[in-house]
Amino acid sequence: MPRSFRGNDGFTLLELIVVIAIISIMAMLVVPRIPRLTGTDRGSFVILTGIIARCFDDAYLKGNTNYLIVHLYERGTELGEYDEKIFSRENGVSVVTMNREGKFVDSSDRLLSYHRFPGSFRIEEVLLAGADPVRQGSVFIPFYPSGASDNAVIHILAGGDARWSVRINRLKKEARIIHEYVGFE
DSSP: OOGGGSSOOOOOHHHHHHHHHHHHHHHHHHGGGHHHHHSSHHHHHHHHHHHHHHHHHHHHHHTSOEEEEEEOSSOOSOOTTSOHHHHTOOSEEEEEEEOTTSOEEEOSOGGGSOEEOOTTEEEEEEEETTSOOBOSSEEEEEEOTTSOBOOEEEEEEETTTEEEEEEEOTTOSSOEEEESOOOOO
């Protein structure tokens, strides 16, 4: 019977070294690319549009009003009566609901928790129908139990010079990404 089928032999030291060398080479090629996949502007757009779609679903399925809070890159100075923990955030998005005491609290859904974007993905301003553009602070966009929201456009400066718009249509779950800054049509 051939030597390899006897079952008493293990791997030789040479075989183990070759396998470890191959795994090491593969790791050296793959590991440096992981942050690029998760930290890119494309990844930030995926996260933003995913949170918007999940906010629609969550409000509709649970029958409550969710508020997408867009935290602009330039933080506002006036917090007013709101919770400083939530409204002192910058360059990101949060989803909050109102509790029985009338206070805003972060959503209990882990997928809707606060997400801060990298500095290369700057949320510059938010346009709401019938209002002036907001360029600092935080902006509320309500998502209603009926499956609707308010129309909004989020302007984002990506990579220092690429201007993008994310349009939220009041009756569509998926936000639309548009190259260049746009307003309402």
